[in-house]
Amino acid sequence: MVEATIVRVNSLAAVSRDSASSPQVSLAVLPDAAKLVFRGRPSSIGAAGEAFGVELPQTANRFREAAGRKAYWLGPDEWLLEAIGVDSSELFSTMSEKLASHSCSLVDVSHRSDSMAIRGPMSEYVLNHGCPLDLSERAFPVGMCTRTILGKSPIVLSRTEQEVFHLDVWRSFSPYVWSFLDEARQEFLHDQSARSPT
Amino acid sequence: MRYRLPAGGRIDRSKPLSFHFDGKKYSGFAGDTLASALIANGAHLVGRSFKYHRPRGIMSAGADEPNALVGVGSEEARYTPNLRATQIELYNGLVAESQNRWPSLSLDFSGANDLFSRFLPAGFYYKTFMWPASAWKKLYEPMIRRAAGLGRAPEAADADRYTQVYGHCDVLVVGAGPAGLAAALAAARSGVKVFVCDEQDQMGGSLLSEREATIDGQGAADWLAQTIRELKSRTNVVLLRRTTAFGWYPHNFLGLCERVTDHLGLAITKQPRERMWQVRAREVVLATGAIERPLVFPDNDRPGIMMAEAARTYLNRYGVLPGSRAVVFTACDSAYRAALELKSAGVEIAAIADVRSAPNGRWMERARAAGIDVRPSTVIAGTYGRLRISHADLARISGGTMGHPETFACDLLLMSAGFTPSVHLFSQSRGKLVYDEDLKAYLPGTSVERERSVGACRGVFDLGASLADGFAGGLSAAKALGGTAAAEHKFSVFAQSLGRDGFIGAPPSGGKSRRTRAWVDFQNDVTAKDIELATREGFRSIEHVKRYTTTGMATDQGKTSNMNALGIVSQTLALPASQVGLTTFRPPYTPTTFGAFAGQSRGELFDPVRKTSIHEWARENGAVFEDVSLWKRAHYFPRPGEDMHAAVRRECKATRESVGIFDATTLGKIEVVGKDAAEFMNRMYTNAWTKLEPGRLRYGVMLREDGFVMDDGVVGRMSPDRFHVTTTTGGAARVLALMEDYLQTEWSDLDVWLTSTTEQWAVIAVQGPNARKVLEPLVHGIDISQQAMPHMSVQEGHICGVPTRLFRVSFTGELGFEVNVPMGYGRGVWEAIYAAGREFGITPYGTETMHVLRAEKGYIIVGQETDGTVTPDDVGLAWAIGKAKKDFVGKRSLARPAMSRSDRKQLVGLLTVDPNIVLEEGAQVVADPSEPVPMTMIGHVTSSYWSVALDRSIALALVQGGRARIGSRLSVPIPSGPVTVEVVQPIFYDPEGKRLDG
Amino acid sequence: MLLIKCPFCGPRPELEFSYGGQAHIARPKDPASLDDESWAEYLYIRSNPKGLHAERWRHIHGCARFFNVQRNTASDAIVATYKIGEEPPKPVDPGLEEWSSRSGAAL
Numbered sequence A: 001m002v003e004a005t006i007v008r009v010n011s012l013a014a015v016s017r018d019s020a021s022s023p024q025v026s027l028a029v030l031p032d033a034a035k036l037v038f039r040g041r042p043s044s045i046g047a048a049g050e051a052f053g054v055e056l057p058q059t060a061n062r063f064r065e066a067a068g069r070k071a072y073w074l075g076p077d078e079w080l081l082e083a084i085g086v087d088s089s090e091l092f093s094t095m096s097e098k099l100a101s102h103s104c105s106l107v108d109v110s111h112r113s114d115s116m117a118i119r120g121p122m123s124e125y126v127l128n129h130g131c132p133l134d135l136s137e138r139a140f141p142v143g144m145c146t147r148t149i150l151g152k153s154p155i156v157l158s159r160t161e162q163e164v165f166h167l168d169v170w171r172s173f174s175p176y177v178w179s180f181l182d183e184a185r186q187e188f189l190h191d192q193s194a195r196s197p198t
Numbered sequence B: 001m002r003y004r005l006p007a008g009g010r011i012d013r014s015k016p017l018s019f020h021f022d023g024k025k026y027s028g029f030a031g032d033t034l035a036s037a038l039i040a041n042g043a044h045l046v047g048r049s050f051k052y053h054r055p056r057g058i059m060s061a062g063a064d065e066p067n068a069l070v071g072v073g074s075e076e077a078r079y080t081p082n083l084r085a086t087q088i089e090l091y092n093g094l095v096a097e098s099q100n101r102w103p104s105l106s107l108d109f110s111g112a113n114d115l116f117s118r119f120l121p122a123g124f125y126y127k128t129f130m131w132p133a134s135a136w137k138k139l140y141e142p143m144i145r146r147a148a149g150l151g152r153a154p155e156a157a158d159a160d161r162y163t164q165v166y167g168h169c170d171v172l173v174v175g176a177g178p179a180g181l182a183a184a185l186a187a188a189r190s191g192v193k194v195f196v197c198d199e200q201d202q203m204g205g206s207l208l209s210e211r212e213a214t215i216d217g218q219g220a221a222d223w224l225a226q227t228i229r230e231l232k233s234r235t236n237v238v239l240l241r242r243t244t245a246f247g248w249y250p251h252n253f254l255g256l257c258e259r260v261t262d263h264l265g266l267a268i269t270k271q272p273r274e275r276m277w278q279v280r281a282r283e284v285v286l287a288t289g290a291i292e293r294p295l296v297f298p299d300n301d302r303p304g305i306m307m308a309e310a311a312r313t314y315l316n317r318y319g320v321l322p323g324s325r326a327v328v329f330t331a332c333d334s335a336y337r338a339a340l341e342l343k344s345a346g347v348e349i350a351a352i353a354d355v356r357s358a359p360n361g362r363w364m365e366r367a368r369a370a371g372i373d374v375r376p377s378t379v380i381a382g383t384y385g386r387l388r389i390s391h392a393d394l395a396r397i398s399g400g401t402m403g404h405p406e407t408f409a410c411d412l413l414l415m416s417a418g419f420t421p422s423v424h425l426f427s428q429s430r431g432k433l434v435y436d437e438d439l440k441a442y443l444p445g446t447s448v449e450r451e452r453s454v455g456a457c458r459g460v461f462d463l464g465a466s467l468a469d470g471f472a473g474g475l476s477a478a479k480a481l482g483g484t485a486a487a488e489h490k491f492s493v494f495a496q497s498l499g500r501d502g503f504i505g506a507p508p509s510g511g512k513s514r515r516t517r518a519w520v521d522f523q524n525d526v527t528a529k530d531i532e533l534a535t536r537e538g539f540r541s542i543e544h545v546k547r548y549t550t551t552g553m554a555t556d557q558g559k560t561s562n563m564n565a566l567g568i569v570s571q572t573l574a575l576p577a578s579q580v581g582l583t584t585f586r587p588p589y590t591p592t593t594f595g596a597f598a599g600q601s602r603g604e605l606f607d608p609v610r611k612t613s614i615h616e617w618a619r620e621n622g623a624v625f626e627d628v629s630l631w632k633r634a635h636y637f638p639r640p641g642e643d644m645h646a647a648v649r650r651e652c653k654a655t656r657e658s659v660g661i662f663d664a665t666t667l668g669k670i671e672v673v674g675k676d677a678a679e680f681m682n683r684m685y686t687n688a689w690t691k692l693e694p695g696r697l698r699y700g701v702m703l704r705e706d707g708f709v710m711d712d713g714v715v716g717r718m719s720p721d722r723f724h725v726t727t728t729t730g731g732a733a734r735v736l737a738l739m740e741d742y743l744q745t746e747w748s749d750l751d752v753w754l755t756s757t758t759e760q761w762a763v764i765a766v767q768g769p770n771a772r773k774v775l776e777p778l779v780h781g782i783d784i785s786q787q788a789m790p791h792m793s794v795q796e797g798h799i800c801g802v803p804t805r806l807f808r809v810s811f812t813g814e815l816g817f818e819v820n821v822p823m824g825y826g827r828g829v830w831e832a833i834y835a836a837g838r839e840f841g842i843t844p845y846g847t848e849t850m851h852v853l854r855a856e857k858g859y860i861i862v863g864q865e866t867d868g869t870v871t872p873d874d875v876g877l878a879w880a881i882g883k884a885k886k887d888f889v890g891k892r893s894l895a896r897p898a899m900s901r902s903d904r905k906q907l908v909g910l911l912t913v914d915p916n917i918v919l920e921e922g923a924q925v926v927a928d929p930s931e932p933v934p935m936t937m938i939g940h941v942t943s944s945y946w947s948v949a950l951d952r953s954i955a956l957a958l959v960q961g962g963r964a965r966i967g968s969r970l971s972v973p974i975p976s977g978p979v980t981v982e983v984v985q986p987i988f989y990d991p992e993g994k995r996l997d998g
Numbered sequence C: 001m002l003l004i005k006c007p008f009c010g011p012r013p014e015l016e017f018s019y020g021g022q023a024h025i026a027r028p029k030d031p032a033s034l035d036d037e038s039w040a041e042y043l044y045i046r047s048n049p050k051g052l053h054a055e056r057w058r059h060i061h062g063c064a065r066f067f068n069v070q071r072n073t074a075s076d077a078i079v080a081t082y083k084i085g086e087e088p089p090k091p092v093d094p095g096l097e098e099w100s101s102r103s104g105a106a107l
């Protein structure tokens, strides 16, 4: 048997190289994570939360976080579970065992998407170049997450802080999403005093 | 600047600017528009009319301008045609040119059209350019396009940046004139989030040209400044200047186009040239104002003939005198105000002709007191002057007859027929309009969306009333949002009322209208005569009159002409105007650039370009790519000097003789999990799944409910309750959506859940007799021997140290594997396999070779052999139908008699009698090529390639009753003549399938 | 762009949704028992009213759920949205419908 060291390549590696940082709005690639999709009957939700270590939020469009793990509500029977610094196969096996007697589905999607963050006071405005949602804190508070779209790509958008959003994007769409946001923030890159009209 | 006043106006005399118009250098000031700067230089002639090439001047001071359309931009990549000079803010170095003239503006050869105008009546396109039909393309159309046209489209790609942004607010106020500003104040003070947009560079609307009115004890200008200050200071208010609300879309969604850097000339920042706002407003206040109507009188289109309010604007806002001696023609009071203000600035007022028989009131008294010659019951009977008006004939009308005309010298003629409320956006929102007899205008009636109109756009013209109306509208919007509205405010306003008089149609002309031309639609060159002709020829509906005469169909959409056209139809048909109806308003309110509509969606960002994790390797190794839905797929890998055919021959040969490697990552993948997974698969696919053992693969066929093939793919049973389903590349989203549909809406009792894993797995196909030898040393925990891993099986384990789902499957007919690894490892594993395959001459191949290899085996491609009208049996897949299953999607439809007719088109192979001819895909198949055209077509070629393995051409085709024709000969007509083909079984290579095991 | 109230996520822009055709057409429990005419009826025959229409939408770029919508095809006013399996609300009288769209059933 040949043992080769296979390196995981992030789809944003090339496009994010030399990304200009700006106090008004910056983009960053988030670390690779173990990601599982959990779907199941209501009776299995509690057990899934226990197995994962974060109670699954049952309020629509909210995520919950504990000890570096996040559970995102994606639909009434669908959650995205994310854990940084964990081997996804191991997480999958332990959870599968604990959920064996439950009516549910667990699928490893760790490589399906890559994640990025957009931060800074102009984040809402820059995101609104492609995302049609009202991103004001009134409508999209910290702790909210949802599938939505950005330009011509589906994304999972979440607000982790007042001026920080995370985007989880299917791999083949992620360079597009990055470039789209990077283009939209042009007006703030070279002019520190530029402000969004809103 | 001969006509510039030494003081006054809102221009900045400390900032002189220079610009070019038609190659001539002029100067102006910051704050000017191109129109005001031209007028300051005494230049009124700015264009030639659309059809007759008549000299035309600046008629208005805003968005309603029909004549002064110019092209702006010194570089081709920044050139914009058809801009209204009245809306172009002047900047230093601006270069503008007139349009629709040759060789020059003052000497235009097509002006001859004007001499022959009686041969170009309404509908002349339809009447004249009828026959022969062939002349249209070669003769008529190019001629019409050259002679009658607007500006030219720039030939270079647009160099500027355009963006789009979604906005959300509680109250959107459209228009920042007095009513809009009052509404904004009321909403802002109520604490809700307010957007205010206005198309001009400064907010204020009519207040920007106001001289004598006072509001709350201040001059209008001071009140305006204070109001803007207050709005700016509030964090809940967004003020958008230079922003046109051009369209209303359902559910309070409005399109706004903000011209961000146009007024700067050069893009000196990374700001976009234009920004398209798509705003969802919980409540909307429309304060869009009103447009002054021209009067329809003979030769009313000469340069120097201008709207009365426009003249006021040039005087008061820009400090420009639009002429030195003016005749005024009016049907309402406001023109008296214009006359008085111009007179006080030094313009001689020759006379005021008032179409009303007994004008009275304060304004008329003031005009008489100022010594102006006011003539009631008087019309303009004609005008003179080639490139600028020089004289006007005034004639008294009494008892329907026109008196003897009296000629007045003038270089300016002001006209006003009253005001037409701008109900464009209201009407676009599908609100119902009602006709106001008194005002001779359509006003907003019942709202359909969450919106209210305030001020002049609903016929409230007087300043005090307009402010009060606006403020009340702002409060009502705030209240509708459920919050607490701000305190009421009573404006104390001093301003002379302008009354509500107005006129639509053509004023009395003493029966001379047949011989003279009075323009109704200036931009499309439609005269009163044209409209009368249309009604005489039987057109009754205003929509038909519009299309026949083209009135209201120009780029200004009839802002100044629609009501007069309606009035003339009403006059000629003797129908009340309210019964004539009004044409439909459509977006955009003013022409909007393609750049703004495209926004960021251009170049690299036009569409997402989906690439697999192996894409970069393919690129570095010379792959030529093809688009498959949004994916880029390696089409073939040419070596130096190879064309596609040479590369494909080499790739095919290598794969059949040793081993090839292919990126199959784009295949759709769905993980179907749950205790009812097999039952769900039974219902979705034609095949039977219950007995498929874990660790085995099966080729699955999916139908639509109508019984036709929708998708196919290999499915692996990973465990009793888990299936790894693959779909076609293009069908991935569609298949998942259909599955979810049934699961959510029909079979919610099933314990099964779907998760898309398309992008979780990179898929590396390793195909050919040496495939096993290449993979064997790389896998860990998997026995890939023939005994342990037969054709159509799957095992989980590791390859090169990363997890894999290894499929033993073949789409080539050779011994084959498909290595699924987590996507991020795709390239690493590919490179490792490639390295391990070196000793066997492993050859990367692309989609073209994949197609050839599968066609040699007669494997279908959904979307190529199928087209949505093909049953499984049609393409030889009857074996894939689980006959014992009671039901599956599409089963009932297969039982319809038409689905089993023997003359259905069936998949067959075609071999050309001349083996060197490769048929065209899509070519028709006929039985008898001697039949006259159109021949009876009995089928078509679906796939056609050069087969390296057979050293000849091969083709697949769908042919009526095809299977019964096997062994017979048919014909495929191509341009060079019919090609004789032999009908054969749709499998050309290794029919026994011996090679699958290597 | 319509604003559609997803029964799970609340009001969302139309861009996040896909249209799913006429609502309340159940797949026959035993298709084999239907004659060709009834099967064709199920497959192909749809109403196309000017006015109130019950239709399916899917919040595909959201919670991914199918649900039902009552929409006036002439005015685009959305009168009600409700989950799959829920009874459609009683038909609204035309006057009320206009009122409810103005009062923001969708907002």
Ligand SMILES: [Zn+2]
Pocket (backbone or CB within 6 Å): C006, C007, C008, C009, C010, C059, C062, C063, C064, C065
């Ligand atoms: Zn939803």
